[in-house]
Amino acid sequence: MQIGQVADRTGLSLRTIRFYEENGLVIPPARSEGGFRLYSDDEVARLETIKRMKPLGFSLEEMQQALTLLADLESGTGDRAQLIDRLQMFHAAAIARVAALREHLAVAEGFAETLVRHLDAGRGEDVAGGPTRRTRPTEGR
Structure with missing residues (x-):
């Protein structure tokens, strides 16, 4: 599978894939x-694992260690108990x-909710979200 296909399949950019390769x-x-570049399903699976580790803040070194552990467990290489x-x-x-x-x-959602309350208050809506003053648009005027 070529790099463009891998990018489409994983949602990673070409640059990111090359970075991980480098x-x-x-x-x-x-x-x-x-x-x-031709990637196998194994490399695509590694990229998927990296993609899931990245938002958790794992370093490149930690990612490499985890990927090695997973590969060793899968292949049966090394002391299984120690790997686990x-x-x-x-x-x-x-x-x-x-x-x-x-x-x-949760903190970010709380901030977003605070903003909504302020926006609603600015639009003349009460805290519960209902309008404090209703105006009806008149048709034909």
Whole structure:
């Protein structure tokens, strides 16, 4: 699959995909005769994993570690118990970061609600959202 198809499938930009390749997170296995990058389903899956880790603030190094853990678990390479222990640490970090994002989202939603109340008050609506003064448009005037 060429890079444009991968971008369409993952929602990542071409530049982002190249950045991850330059930083060793994704290495396309081959190039076409014309020199185009060719990605397998495994690389696309890695990009999807990276895409899910990015909003949680994982560094490139942490992403690489997690991707290696996942690949080792899948291939059966290494001490399975140790791999699972390390993966559990990533899981705990992800859960903590999700909780922090939820807190930030709640604060942001509260701010948005405050803005709506001010906008409503500026339009002459009461706090409950109903109009404080109704005017009817007249037809034909």
